[in-house]
Amino acid sequence: MTRRLIVSGLLLCAAATGQAQEQYELNSGWKSMPVKEVKLDGTKISQPQQALNNWDAAIVPGTVLTTMLHNKQVPDPFFGMNNNRIPDIYTTGPEHYTRWFVKDFTETAPAADGQVWLHFRGVNDGCDIYLNGKKVNAERHYGAYLRQTYNITPFLAKDGRNRLAVIVYPPAVVGDPNGGQGGDGTIARNVGPQYTAGWDWIQPMRDRNTGIWDQVTIEKTGAVRIKDPHVVTLVPGTRQPEGRQAPATIQVTATLENAAATTVTGQLKYVLNGKSIQQTVTLSPKGFTKITLPDLLLENPRLWWPAGYGPQNLYELPLEFTANGKVSDMEAVEFGIREIQTTWNTHTRSREISVNGQRIFIKGGNWITSDAMFRFSRERYDAEVRFHRDMNLNLIRIWGGSLTERPEFFEACDKYGLLVFQDFWMSGDCNGRWVDPKKKEDQWTRRQYPNDHGLFISSVADQVKMLRNYPSLAFWCGGNEITPPQDILAAIKDSILPSLDGTRYFFDFSNSDSMSYNFIGGNGDGPYGIQTIEHFWAHRTFPFNSEVGSVGVGDITSLKRFLPAENLVAPDFAANKVDSVWDYHKYISYNNSLEPYGRAKNLEDWANKAQLVNYDQYRALMEGFSAHMWDWYTGTIIWKTQNPWTAMRGQMYDYYLDPNACLYGLRSGSKPLHAMYDPVNKIIMVVNNTFQYHRDLMLEVNAYDMNGKQYPVEQLFVEASPSSVQRHIELKTKLDALKEKKGLFLSLRLRTLHKEILDDNFYWLPAADGQYSGLQELKPVKPTITAQRKSKEIVVTISNPKDAPVAFFNRVSLVDANTKNRILPVFYSDNYISVLPGEQREILISGEKVSTAGNALVEVFGQNVATQLVNIK
Template sequence: MKSIKHSLLALLLAVPCWGQAQTRYELKTGWQCSPMAKTKEDGTVLSSPAYPLAGWMPAVVPGTVLTTLLANKQIPDPFYGMNNEKIPDVYHVGRDHYTYWFATDFQETAKPGEQVWLNFRGINYSCDVYLNGQKLTNRPHTGMFLRKTFNITPYLQKSGKNRLAVIVHPPNPVGNPNGGQGGDGTIARNVAHQYVAGWDWIQPVRDRNTGIWDKVTIEKTGGVNLKNPHVVTSVPGIRQPDGPQQPALVGTSAELENPTTVRQEGTLRFTINGQTVSKKVSLAPGTTTTVQLPTLTLANPRLWWPAGYGNQHLYPATVQFVTGTQRVLDEETMQVGVREIQTAWNNTTRSRQISVNGQKVFIKGANWIISDAMLRFSPERYNAEIRFHRDMNLNLIRIWGGALTERPEFYEACDRYGLLVMQDFWGSGDCNGRWVDPAKKDDQWTRRKYPDDHGLFLTSAIDQIKMIRNYASLAMWCGGNEITLPQDIMTPLRDSILPKLDGTRWFIDYSNSDEMSYNFLGGNGDGPYGIQPVERFWSYRTWPFNSEVGSVGVGDYTSLARFIPAENMVSPVYRPSGKSQVDSVWNYHKYIGYDASIDPYGAPADVRDFARKAQLVNYDQYRALMEGFSAHMWDWYTGTIIWKTQNPWTSLRGQMYDYYLDPNAGLYGLHSGSEPLHIMYNPVDSLVMVANNTFRYHRDMMMVIQVYDMAGKDSTLTQVFSEIGPTLVRPYVPIGRTIKALTKEKGAFLRLRLLDLNRQPLSENIYWLPDAKGNHSGLQQLAKASVQLSARQLAPGRVEVMLANPAGGPMAFFNRISLVDATTKTRMLPVFYSDNYLSVPPGEKKTITVEYTPTTTAPLVSLEGWNVPEQFTPIQR
């Protein structure tokens, strides 16, 4: 292998292009495929437009071999039950079994002066490409995270009828799916994602996601191809989200390729907010040049802020190369968020803290694996998932190192919703040698050198940096998950590549490094995982910027029934003195035990009752997690990142919504515990506290503290005007003795509110507290509440739902609202609720908004609560 140091410059110049060109369209229909074993001819024959593709199967592109086989009903749904066991694994049947030819026909010609480009945004793992009988690859294109572009102008048919054929091979090695994290670890010898050989939250993906997994596009330009534009915004000083702004600075550069045999003269120009900067350029034939434009000063800019702190303004911007006659040879368009990310070491917490536009931001983060384990990505799914994270009142998503660099559409959604992104590269300590592991094929010393081709890793990193570096949401880079990358990868990445190609974001060498968070507790520097006593979140001081801490995530009965066969819908049985009883399908889908946490609510009567009580645990766990960290912000902590908030398959752990985008109560526990201004109860010190995760000073707030007994009787403990400064947490009122007395017999409901001067709620929080023995005996005997449900349409796809609980009865506790099909009563997904799993005190009303994609038939609103029978209501117009 060439010296990394000597080949770095060549790598920086050799990365292929990508972007939104002057003319571009996607090749996503009409694809066909055939297994290599059944295909006798080579690519020069198969790519001839006249060659008949008789017997070939319709193919899914973008997609994988498995997505195509599933679409053609050649395999069962691997996400349902034990179906994945019925699908041959590539390790056992060999790579040839999942090596496939893909082909499609398209119409295209090149007019005089036009250049036509074929772009692949992702192929896994290696391929050869043929067009109209010509082989375009002089050697196999290799690497999951490496885009590839071909200038196909000379190979187009004069008739305009063209045939593209691609043979795609699986990774090598594919790894033994032996039950270890990443199987036997050898999947990490490739520059590809590692989870496909199995992990503790997923079963193996049988084809290891072999295929043309991302977009294929045709791009037409003039004599100059403008690619990889780079926009850097600088926001000096300490800014506020509102009011007039001092100027911001915008720097722009772009790569210009002249593929022709003549010199190209023209102007590179950048336009944003009606302002333009430009520079004249002369390009020699057959060269590529990076051109830096003069800095543009943006007066009184509208800034981009993380969710909860301000708006996410995005400026439309254009980069163009034009001739002297103002003919546009190529252009790229983008959305620019004007912001600046800073980082500093907090000496109090001994961890990094993140600032945006000069203001420190307490990180409330989520670990993200991937949107879909079989790479079935879509802008709509990305939008829904990122919106859920915004609705949880989180402000950061970490993309975990065993997965991939997400697609541009993911970052576009993060830009829209204000989610900062921490992007890991593709190493994980589980496969890459951090620990002794009997499941691994190679020893630690060997695994520490993975992947096999370090040059390919760096080339891929360069390419992916260029692809996503313009997104405002991208806030930091991380070398690896729980381990550093090999030194001859990490050193040039940190010291040469990122400074040259970005230079604006923090790079951390690995996810729980002492550079991020001082590990004063020993161990791995993250966790714990699983259910914790609520008090522990408040009282136990963990790592000051915990990169992974998490818990459970079982959905309700409706969610479980989507992927667990009826005969396996059996409630887990916890045995504290022996082995718990868990159904085999639950185990296969990686169930993590709720253990004794269900017991205080009473032994589950059946699986439906178990899932209902699990929602109480979900809500309580995740509310307490974020409240406990927020209670110590800037003192113990600068942030935390939950492990994890979503699953790319039908797993039974670590998720706030299921694979089908159906929320569980954990989402709304986080929605409450993470709200920007939040009143909360510290169960350790029996203090009422307020956390202010905004840059605003909140004055003249009325704090109201009430307790409701199980019959609905209200005892107001106190109400007092209060205030709190920006980005602070404060203790206010001790209520220990009173609470102890009021909850002794049956438990009670503790209601905390912050009201403005118009008596409108700024924050509300309702806790269900156990009796003196730690049981929820009162909840087990709670009388029915006669809730009145109504709904009215505010606009197409937007509904207001009202719950009214008459006076004289008990609390209407833990109510789930759902939007359902009027005929089948099945839930519509995805649907977004301003709140859910909510409780309504007697004599009061609660109103929430529901947003969804309208359908041809009007849906119904359903309601079911702990002590509220299921009911449905139509939507009034």
């Protein structure tokens, strides 16, 4: 449930005066040219009358490589081995990827005290800016994570025809992409993304993501501009998601910039829930003043909760500065009312997280970035974060070798209820935690990266101000598996965060003892490869594991998107043989985990069997952690849940936003209220990850053989206390005899007193010898499948005949009727489902693409169900 509360009265008033803030993005019509092909300097290029003959169309926001790809100057680096065909900046030298970007736009000089501002939200790494023949920045800008703002009022052309010209320089140190984590490590001498020199899950970005990679905007205000507003919410006590709430305190501050040469007196104010808060302010000429408004005690606030625990209520606070009866500037700040607390759990010896006074068991995913070439969009962010919500996760960690995620990402996390754990830009691999023969310099030298500590500190302060209003932002972290150098760490902890954002806990580094006491040894995270199902339940790992994961190859449809036809060959584990293109795309071995399902006939069969492993791996991972909630663990974060390019490991959906079985196995294992089977102790358990007390739940346990014959095992009423896990039924003697030769299916269900199914969990268990011999002999079944469009959703119904075997592991896809290609992204209420004899399952397909998909079909196939294409009624 998401509810947005818009307080619009002040917005209408501001609009009526004609003086409200106006802002637009310069996101089209850019042109570009390599610097080596341009003979003119910036003062000449930026003159509107200067011809730009044969300049390339440019993609802004975007990187140099994005523009080159758009103009077909390089092949798609995400397909096959194409990335090897693109010259690397380490070999070519920086000039090859140094480019001019030019944009013509119309904006007349404002009247009276009006001001026009130019904002850059991200340029990697350096740039010089020219407008209408004049240089805008006095000194060259550096810093991928440092926003830039310029008052361009005096530079605007009288006739309104303006030309902006920006020369963008690559990072000063590009590093040798020698196959190490971050190549030779020197990429970390910059204050920028480290993965661009390559990692164990990605090949190097050949331009190191040089470019105007984030938004460029024009903003128009009066003499006074509002900068960096900050909304803090205080929610004392222990709250419930429903019912009337005790008051919450709203604290608002903002910096005001007076661009005028005279003193300005006016009012900074906002109205929220009918209450007006304001303060009269006198501002000195050409100066900045931080203003703290009086606190607002908000009655009966609608609170923001993480996914699975309550609604994601959002408010909008219209902050404005008025002088002489006119609105000089206004900024609408969206925020959520919530408070995040942390305590040390002395039993688990790890950090415990609470929201609004209620402790939350953390089920998280590690995130790199949405796209390795920085091709970001609000729509893609929304889809990816929604996938994480659909996996029943409640936290996303932004890994430190990448970037500070964009506001649009945090907006999606606010909407879907994902807490965010944001690393700053350090990694133990590059920054010297370990001895590494791939690295150019020793640990002592690397420990002091980056070269410019002041730039790092300034960038942290700037990014904190940009992101601190988002309720989803829960934690800051010094870096991935290492702290920043001591002076940077001290500045963050002792100065920046206390003064700019005193409400969030700061982790020194991602697997520090303040997060999870390392009593096991090693690095404090992992393992990363495939494990036995029993391992996740029986093997105790770190009590709040920041990185633990497994495999993640997509199905045959996904593989065909980025593998050339000649490389569509299944890996041969027995011969220890993996195709070189698979290896290039960072395939992580499934070892012999597919062998119990029978030797693969071809790649399609191999990929289908891999989905069985995918589902089982991630369901078991989260069930194993949940089974020991508050005893061994306070949370875990999966490495990793998405890929920013076409890699073959650690992903719940592929780069093209096509989910695989990992997503739905994790969705099942992460359900807030969930019945699960402990394969080690042969016990049925119920985990309740909500604040509600569930009474009179019917727990149904049934076994089915390979012919579909039912063997009722147990049925009893159970209770589930809030935020707890309880053991209920011991099944060893009942199951062993049934599964001895062929294996069996195990169905667990939780029902209400009205027989509504709250949880439906379905296992396939091997025979006594560990082989899935019964699955290999499973008889085909032909279920009846229908698809019907209802409002903005498509309802797919799969009905299995009464006397048939289980219709096992069915993949549902929405496809284009003409091409038969999957329509992406769309969202399924569940997938890779099994239908018991005589029963039916409904799957809801939703998303924007469902509404616009005119000529579409539903495709369904399973392990013993032949492919069916179904018309949508």
